Amino acid sequence: MQAVAAFRHAAPCASNWSGENASVMPSASGGGSRRPALRRRRRALLIATVGLVLAGVGVSQLGLFGNPGCALPGATCTRVLFIGDSYTYVNDLPTTFADLAWAGGHRVDTGTLAAGGETLAGHVSDSATASTIASAPWNTVVLQDQSENPAVAEYRQTEMYPAVTQLVGMIRSAGAEPLLFLTWGHQSGWPQAGFSTYSSMQAAVDQGYLGIASRLAVSIAPVGDAWQTMISKQADPGLWQEDGVHPTTAGTYLAACVFYAAIFRQSPVGLGYHDGLTAAEAAMLQQASTATVLQNPVRWGL
Secondary structure: OOOEOOOOOOOOOOOOHHHHHHHOOOOOOOHHHHHHHHHHHHHHHHHHHHHHHHOOOOOHHHOOOOOOOOOOOOOOEEEEEEEEOHHHHOOOHHHHHHHHHHHOOOEEEEEEEEOOOOOHHHHHHOHHHHHHHOOOOOOEEEEOOOOOHHHOHHHHHHHHHHHHHHHHHHHHHOOOEEEEEEOOOOOOOEHHHOEOOHHHHHHHHHHHHHHHHHHHOOEEEEHHHHHHHHHHHOOOOOOEOOOOOOEOHHHHHHHHHHHHHHHHOOOOOOOOOOOOOOHHHHHHHHHHHHHHHHOOHHHHOO
C-alpha cells in the first residue's frame, strides 16, 4: 500500500470575522462609546477585502490563506492527482504547486499517492490506485516512476511502459488527462548503471519518458530538463539535497513552476508565491521553467 493516501488540498477560504468581533467588547470604563467607530473601521475593512476579491486579487493571493480549492460552487477549479514516489512527496510538491497556482489566480485541489521508491508498476498492482483515480473528477493525473528506472532500457520495456499504458487507460476512462512527470538525474549520475554524470543520466531518463509519451500521445512536464536549464546557468544551482538525489526547497519549487506552465500553459514568471525563497531565487526558477516548457511546447506534447 502507498504510504501517503490521497488527500484533498483545499483549505477553507473564509475570514474569521466572528473572532474579531468577539474581541471587541465594551469596557466598564465607557468603552461602549467607541463602538460606532470600531464598527465603521471593521465595515471599511470588510468592504476593502470584498473589493480586492472582486478585482481579481483575492486575499489568498495576498498570502493570507492557501489555495481555497474547489469548495466554492460554480467556481472554475482544476483537480490534479499526483502518483509517484519520494520525488513527489518530499517538500510536498502538490501543495507547493497548489499555492503557486493560487498566486496566479487558479483554484486547485490536489491528491497524492506516493511512497518511497515506489514504481508505477507497483501503483498498478495496488487497488488504491484505481479507486483513487475514480474517486474524483480529476482534470489531470500526474505519473512519476521511480527515479532511476526510466534510464534503464530493459526496465522500460518490461515494467515502466506496460504500467504507464495501463494507468493511462484508467485515467482516460475516468475522463482525465495523463501527464508524465519527467524527473531529474542524480547530481553525480548513476555510475553503477554506466551514467557517470548528471547529464548522461538525464539524457537516459528523457529517452525513457519521451519514448512512451510518443507511443501513447501523452503530454510531459519536463522537470528534469528545467533542472538542466538551471545547471547551464549555474554549476551548482542548489536543487539537490546533500544526498545528490532528492530535491531541496528550490528543486521542488522549480518542479512546481514546471507543472504550472505545463498544466495552465502560462508562464509563472512574476508570481508572488516564493515558498520561502528570495525573490531573486524564485525569479530565476520561474524563468528557467518558462524557457524549458513554453519555448518548445510541441516537444512535450503540450
